[in-house]
Amino acid sequence: xxxxxxxxxxxxxxxxxxxxxxxxxxxxxxxxxxxxxxxxxxxxxxxxxxxxxxxxxxxxxxxxxxxxxxxxxxxxxxxxxxxxxxxxxxxxxxxxxxxxxxxxxxxxxxxxxxxxxxxxxxxxxxxxxxxxxxxxxxxxxxxxxxxxxxxxxxxxxxxxxxxxxxxxxxxxxxxxxxxxxxxxxxxxxxxxxxxxxxxxxxxxxxxxxxxxxxxxxxxxxxxxxxxxxxxxxxxxxxxxxxxxxxxxxxxxxxxxxxxxxxxxxxxxxxxxxxxxxxxxxxxxxxxxxxxxxxxxxxxxxxxxxxxxxxxxxxxxxxxxxxxxxxxxxxxxxxxxxxxxxxxxxxxxxxxxxxxxxxxxxxxxxxxxxxxxxxxxxxxxxxxxxxxxxx
Numbered sequence: 001x002x003x004x005x006x007x008x009x010x011x012x013x014x015x016x017x018x019x020x021x022x023x024x025x026x027x028x029x030x031x032x033x034x035x036x037x038x039x040x041x042x043x044x045x046x047x048x049x050x051x052x053x054x055x056x057x058x059x060x061x062x063x064x065x066x067x068x069x070x071x072x073x074x075x076x077x078x079x080x081x082x083x084x085x086x087x088x089x090x091x092x093x094x095x096x097x098x099x100x101x102x103x104x105x106x107x108x109x110x111x112x113x114x115x116x117x118x119x120x121x122x123x124x125x126x127x128x129x130x131x132x133x134x135x136x137x138x139x140x141x142x143x144x145x146x147x148x149x150x151x152x153x154x155x156x157x158x159x160x161x162x163x164x165x166x167x168x169x170x171x172x173x174x175x176x177x178x179x180x181x182x183x184x185x186x187x188x189x190x191x192x193x194x195x196x197x198x199x200x201x202x203x204x205x206x207x208x209x210x211x212x213x214x215x216x217x218x219x220x221x222x223x224x225x226x227x228x229x230x231x232x233x234x235x236x237x238x239x240x241x242x243x244x245x246x247x248x249x250x251x252x253x254x255x256x257x258x259x260x261x262x263x264x265x266x267x268x269x270x271x272x273x274x275x276x277x278x279x280x281x282x283x284x285x286x287x288x289x290x291x292x293x294x295x296x297x298x299x300x301x302x303x304x305x306x307x308x309x310x311x312x313x314x315x316x317x318x319x320x321x322x323x324x325x326x327x328x329x330x331x332x333x334x335x336x337x338x339x340x341x342x343x344x345x346x347x348x349x350x351x352x353x354x355x356x357x358x359x360x361x362x363x364x365x366x367x368x369x370x371x372x373x374x375x376x377x378x379x380x381x382x383x384x385x386x387x388x389x390x
Contacts (some may be wrong), residue, residue, distance in 0.1 A: 014057040015040065015130040018064045020102035024165060029155045031071060033127060039063040040130075103128075104167045104214050107207070111180040112163050119154040120183045121190070126151050129203050139190055139197045177215075181224050181277065184208055188228050192235070193376075201232055212267075222271040223278035229264030230284035233257040245382040248287065261288045276307040293323035310339030314346055317353070326357040344373040348383055355390045363390045 015036050022032035039060040053059040110124040118140065125131040137147035157163075168176050184204050191201025208225040215221050237255035240246050265288065268281050283299045286292045300316035313336035321329020330353050333346070340346035351366030367387035374380040 014060050016103060016106065016128045017057070018061055019127055019130075020106040021061070022064065022068055023106060024102050026068060026072070027165070029127065029158070031068060035064040035067040035071070036060075036130070038067050103210065105165050107211065108167050108176060108180060109158060109163060109165050111176075111183045112158065113176070113179050114161055114163060115154050115157060117182070117186065119150055120179075121186050122147060122151055123154045124183055124207070125187065125200070125203065128207065131199075131203065135197070135199070139200060177218060177220070180211070181220060184211070184224060185277075188231075192231060198235070201228075201235070204228060205232060219272045220275040220277050222267055223273075223275065223281045226264045226268040226271060227277055227281040227284055229260045229267065230281060230288050233260035233264065233288065239378075243378065244385070245378055247382075248291070256288075264288070276303060279303045279306065293319060297323040310336055310343075314340060314343075314349060318349055321349075321353045321356065326353040329353045330357065342373065344370045344375065344379070344383075347373065348386075351383075351386070351390075355386075360390045364388075 018036040018039065019032045022035055023029055026032060042063050043056070043060060047053075106128055107124065110127055111120045115123065122136050122140065125136050126133060133147050133151065134144045136151075137144045140147060142150075167173070184207055187207070188201050188204035191197050191199065191204060205225070205228045208221070208228050212221050212225045233256050234248070234251065236257065237251040237253070238246055246252075264281070265285060268278075268285055271278055271281070273279060273282060279299055279302050283296050283303075286296045286299065297316070297319040300312065300319045304312050304316050313332065317329045317332035317336060319329075320332050330350070333350055333353065337346070347366055347370035351363045351370060354366060355363035364387045367383050367390065371380045371383035371387065374383055
């Protein structure tokens with residue numbers, strides 16, 4: 001017997017489908033979200049009393065549809081739109097491909113390049129995933145009314161600019177897909193960082209799974225899913241019993257999620273290495289398989305070739321320092337330093353490599369300097385602990 005709690009949890013998965021369908025039919029983002037939320041609220045009220053329906057997703061669609069019909073009737077909209085909403089079947093008998101198209105349209109519209117990157121992330125969280133605005137605001141360190149205004153402006157820009165509600169085709173798909181993946185990557189990072197919101201990382205994984213299912217022919221989509229799984233597998237080992245950060249080389253690997261590792265490796269095994277996410281997934285896989293530093297250094301060389309950036313060069317310096325000695329890492333770090341000025345992680349890397357090279361007093365000073373510039377308290381404590389240690 002399906003429990004009410006499990007059915008409601010499944011209902012959150014239906015939320016995105018309901019919103020996507022109602023946006024397609026009505027063209028009204030706020031109406032679609034309001035009706036989906038009211039359907040879920042009705043489920044929380046009625047299912048514990050009346051029991052879980054045989055088709056929870058169909059039940060939610062019916063309630064959302066009926067609410068939309070009521071609103072549109074009162075608004076005296078054109079009869080064509082009203083008729084389309086009214087024809088949404090109670091048990092949602094549309095073909096799965098049509099449902100998938102709606103969800104893809106919604107993801108690509110939320111991630112349109114006309115919107116600022118943070119607005120894309122917030123809109124995706126709110127509209128596709130149904131994350132409460134208050135939670136999104138907390139993750140972005142702004143007040144809830146501020147985040148509400150940002151999301152409202154993003155929706156208004158979509159309407160005012162007549163951004164099409166569709167998945168681009170042909171070459172346009174290849175041009176737009178990296179932007180969609182960048183939104184998911186930032187969403188995952190927001191959840192995986194030292195002071196991140198874990199639920200956001202879980203949501204990024206869920207959306208990456210959805211996108212991989214909807215776009216199986218796109219290797220970078222599968223690569224991103226593999227990367228998320230392999231990175232997330234280390235989550236519970238990244239802090240000690242006091243809540244302090246534990247560096248990768250000191251983590252208890254028995255605390256890694258080996259089911260996630262197995263899934264990530266399986267996804268990666270069938271994914272061609274054609275882009276930056278696949279290369280990063282290979283790096284994560286090398287860590288999962290015992291941290292093969294020469295292999296990781298080689299993958300960072302490849303990543304620097306196809307997607308050069310100061311952060312890639314920083315990580316490349318770390319990999320070479322561990323694979324070929326601290327002098328090799330410090331040399332690469334010196335070459336990359338102009339693009340990393342004032343970046344706390346770069347100072348911390350220099351401190352670590354300097355300690356390995358044997359200059360412990362200088363390393364301690366660098367660790368303290370990195371701590372002073374650290375963006376979070378948990379990182380500051382970890383860096384000061386390293387300073388004391390060396």
